[in-house]
Amino acid sequence: MKCLHRPDLYTWSSFNPARNIDFNGIAWIRPEGNILIDPVALSNHDWNHLESLGGVAWIILTNSDHIRAAKEIVCQTYAKIAGPLAEQDTFPIECDRWLSDGDELAPGLKTIELQGSKTPGELALLLEETTLITGDLIRAHRAGSLNILAQEKLLDAKAAIASVHRLAQLSKVETVLVGDGWSVFWDGHLRLKELAATL
Amino acid sequence: MKCLHRPDLYTWSSFNPARNIDFNGIAWIRPEGNILIDPVALSNHDWNHLESLGGVAWIILTNSDHIRAAKEIVCQTYAKIAGPLAEQDTFPIECDRWLSDGDELAPGLKTIELQGSKTPGELALLLEETTLITGDLIRAHRAGSLNILAQEKLLDAKAAIASVHRLAQLSKVETVLVGDGWSVFWDGHLRLKELAATL
Numbered sequence: 001m002k003c004l005h006r007p008d009l010y011t012w013s014s015f016n017p018a019r020n021i022d023f024n025g026i027a028w029i030r031p032e033g034n035i036l037i038d039p040v041a042l043s044n045h046d047w048n049h050l051e052s053l054g055g056v057a058w059i060i061l062t063n064s065d066h067i068r069a070a071k072e073i074v075c076q077t078y079a080k081i082a083g084p085l086a087e088q089d090t091f092p093i094e095c096d097r098w099l100s101d102g103d104e105l106a107p108g109l110k111t112i113e114l115q116g117s118k119t120p121g122e123l124a125l126l127l128e129e130t131t132l133i134t135g136d137l138i139r140a141h142r143a144g145s146l147n148i149l150a151q152e153k154l155l156d157a158k159a160a161i162a163s164v165h166r167l168a169q170l171s172k173v174e175t176v177l178v179g180d181g182w183s184v185f186w187d188g189h190l191r192l193k194e195l196a197a198t199l
Numbered sequence: 200m201k202c203l204h205r206p207d208l209y210t211w212s213s214f215n216p217a218r219n220i221d222f223n224g225i226a227w228i229r230p231e232g233n234i235l236i237d238p239v240a241l242s243n244h245d246w247n248h249l250e251s252l253g254g255v256a257w258i259i260l261t262n263s264d265h266i267r268a269a270k271e272i273v274c275q276t277y278a279k280i281a282g283p284l285a286e287q288d289t290f291p292i293e294c295d296r297w298l299s300d301g302d303e304l305a306p307g308l309k310t311i312e313l314q315g316s317k318t319p320g321e322l323a324l325l326l327e328e329t330t331l332i333t334g335d336l337i338r339a340h341r342a343g344s345l346n347i348l349a350q351e352k353l354l355d356a357k358a359a360i361a362s363v364h365r366l367a368q369l370s371k372v373e374t375v376l377v378g379d380g381w382s383v384f385w386d387g388h389l390r391l392k393e394l395a396a397t398l
Contacts, residue, residue, distance in 0.1 A: 002219055002381075005343040013214075017244040020201055045216040144204040144374070144384030175343070182201075185343030186385055 001027060001049050005175050005185050006131070010053075014040040021141055021181040025068070026133060028109070033057025035106060036079070037125065037133055038179045041069040058082060058105060062123040062135025066179055067093055086113065086121020099123055112167070116159025118149060129172040132188060133179075138164065138195070140181035146195040161199045168196035200226060200245050204374050204384050205330070209252075213239040220340055220380040224267070225332060227308070232256025234305060235278070236324065236332055237378045240268040257281060257304060261322040261334025265378055266292055285312065285320020298322055311366070315358025317348060328371040331387060332378075337363065337394070339380035345394040360398045367395035 001010035008029045013022035025039035027050060034050070035058045042050065050056060056079045059070050064087050071093060073079055080096035082105055088098050099105060100121065101113035112124040117137040125133040137160060140146050154160045167173075168189075176188040184191045200209035207228045212221035224238035226249060233249070234257045241249065249255060255278045258269050263286050270292060272278055279295035281304050287297050298304060299320065300312035311323040316336040324332040336359060339345050353359045366372075372387040383390045 002214075002221065003341045005341065011342075015201075015212075015242075017242075020248070022201065043214075043216075049219070142202045142204065142206075143210075143382070182384075183342070185381075185383075 001046050004177070004183075009127075009131070009177075010049075011177070011183075012040065012042065012046045016180075019141065019180070021139075023068070023180055024178065024183070026177055027053070027056075028106075028127065029053045030106065032106065035060060035109070036073070038062055038066040038135055039069050039073055041072065060099070060105060060123065060125065061093070061095075062125075062133075062179065063087070063117070063119040064090070064092055065118055066135050084113070084119070084121045084123050087119055114160070114163040114167075116154055116156035116161075116163060118153050118155065120155065124167065126170065126173075129170075131175045131177060132167065132170060132173045132192075133177045134167075135179045138167065138176070138192075139178045140184070143182040144184075146176065146178070146184065146191050148195070148199065161196075164192070164199055165196045168192040200248050203376070203382075208326075208330070208376075209248075210376070210382075211239065211241060211245045215379075218340070218379070220338075222267070222379055223377065223382070225376055226252070226255075227305075227326065228252045229305065231305065234259060234308070235272065237261055237265040237334055238268050238272055240271065259298070259304060259322065259324065260292070260294075261324075261332075261378065262286070262316070262318040263289070263291055264317060265334050283312070283318070283320045283322045286318055313359070313362040313366075315353055315355035315360075315362060317352050317354065319354065323366065325369065325372075328369075330374045330376060331366065331369060331372045331391075332376045333366075334378045337366065337375065337391075338377050339383070342381040343383075345375060345377070345383065345390050347394070347398065360395075363391070363398060364395045367391040 010027040026037040082097040083095040085098035085100035099111045103111040110126045114122045173188040176184040209226040225236040281296040282294040284297035284299035298310045302310040309325045313321045375383040375387040
């Protein structure tokens with residue numbers, strides 16, 4: 001796994017040839033149990049790396065289109081899964097917990113529920129106010145700037161745009177880790193504001 | 200290949216498990232013939248993508264430790280190779296041109312010769328004043344900040360540090376594309392100055 005901007009955060013990626021971007025999994029390493037977010041498949045090397053850092057306690061899935069390798073990881077570990085409450089009735093994989101706006105699966109990791117994206121109640125996660133982790137709605141197909149899902153993929157474009165504006169008000173955000181594409185490691189708040197201004 | 204910060208720049212990567220970073224190849228797409236820099240192996244998908252964008256005319260190798268997939272690419276194309284002049288006598292692959300400080304293989308792509316790195320006269324490339332492309336000396340093992348090669352790998356630490364200070368004076372640099380690790384897409388000049396200040 002690759003070291004992110006904090007020593008307790010890692011990522012590993014799988015290149016998606018249909019979109020020419022990387023799909024990224026994220027690992028938050030913590031003494032109380034590591035948390036993976038939208039994990040893509042792990043290579044043998046990354047499995048060993050993750051095990052050496054304490055394995056995995058929880059997997060958070062931001063939406064039903066980001067199940068990725070969660071099932072395979074759960075089969076090989078005792079990891080529990082948390083998913084978006086708004087998808088509870090139709091979620092394609094069994095969850096141990098459902099998250100909605102304001103929930104903290106672990107102290108410091110705040111859930112933000114987005115509206116109008118590809119799926120109902122897609123999750124974004126705010127880690128200690130400064131690192132925003134997004135699933136599908138906010139992404140980056142081009143290095144250095146953020147974009148949102150194509151309009152035709154949105155359940156409700158007006159609601160989705162309102163959710164982006166809400167994220168753009170998080171003034172302490174420095175880093176935006178995206179599930180799909182290029183993450184931003186400086187001035188995340190500015191990049192979110194620039195994105196919101198284009199919508 | 201993944202789209203970088205400009206529509207004429209692409210990258211593709213190979214994860215290096217020994218260092219837990221990506222090794223990156225870069226493609227500059229131009230009507231007069233595309234230029235690859237320190238190319239890692241291309242997947243079939245990336246080969247097709249590159250072909251659809253006009254194939255490859257030149258490969259620039261920043262140093263003899265970054266030959267990577269150059270030989271395989273040359274075998275399958277009519278690409279020519281440019282390498283660092285200071286390694287002319289011992290370079291492990293045949294070159295069609297040797298580059299040193301101030302040379303422009305193509306208009307807008309300026310060669311900067313670094314001193315004291317792992318190899319003599321390692322090349323950095325400055326594209327249209329704003330995008331700096333580095334091979335080995337300047338790299339990023341952690342997302343969001345730059346570092347240099349470990350001291351024990353340097354031929355001459357004092358000379359290498361002087362080269363970093365020289366790059367840190369390029370005040371128009373916004374982007375730093377590294378051959379090894381995490382590239383920087385905003386405020387590259389600031390990140391270079393921060394790096395220089397630590398040396």
